[in-house]
Amino acid sequence: MYLFEFCKMLDKSAIGTAIRESSLLFPVIEGVHVLALALSVGLILITDLRLVGLVMRKRPVSEVWEQFFPWMMTGFAVMFTTGFLLFWSHAISAYNSVAFRVKLLLLILSAVNAAVYHLTVYRKMNRWDTALVPPAGARLAGWVSLIFWAGIITMGRIMAYTF
């Protein structure tokens, strides 16, 4: 219940109320959240497809990752900032939304998937960096990430209907 109290506090706060009631603030933040999908999920999509062995096969996995990383992180910084502001303004509705809970769960699982990949197959990358098709562990991490992100986008869209 502490979690609900926290959501209620955010929802009722001056900032939460201001975003929710502004006829421009909410649409602008929401618009930026959607546009930043291109930079965040758009770039992670291509790095996942490289891991799976479907795109840019002639380029080492490490090169694609290093080149994409700063831009991808910029995209995710925008996503998390705008996402948190949107949550702030509708914290009670979000708390009660099944889609929002599933979205958060999938975000956490994506992080776990990335962490497992980095602690296992990624450590031996010098052995498969230039492989056209990376080993099974890497391909699995790529597919899982693709599926989770598709789920995150879907839950985000469904959420809007429950508010």
Place this chain on the structure above:
Amino acid sequence: MATIFPFFEWCEKTALFRVISDHESFFPALETIHLFGLVLLLGTTVILCLRLLGVMMAKQPVAELAGELAKYTVSGMALMLSSGALMFVATAVRNYSNTSFWVKMVLLAAALIFHFAYFRKVIRMEDSGMANRRGKVAAWGALILWFGVALSGRSIGFLG
């Protein structure tokens, strides 16, 4: 514009309109597919634009990168146009009086013309490693037009 209003009305008399409006989850599903298309189309476009500006994947020739990403760009465009057309049919009459809708259609036409008449030609012949003026024009033009389409599209539901 008044001469084409009957077309908007006709859309809402079609069987397709019935099917979409009779199923509660049809429209949200179309919106989700539209977003998947956005990730593919704008994601690959952003990558190519960053490359044209010389700030990413500088070791890979532009034409080669464009060739690698082409099928994802085209798939994204196909998903966006098909799901977009269906959403249009489902909300045709409302769209007619929606300023954002018309802004989006004008920007979409401009973005598509720019893409096929200029952007695609530039990325296909660009094989030098360095960013040049032509590449920069193509990159900024594509970014401004496509993000303009996305932003005006988002405001169809919000601002009217």
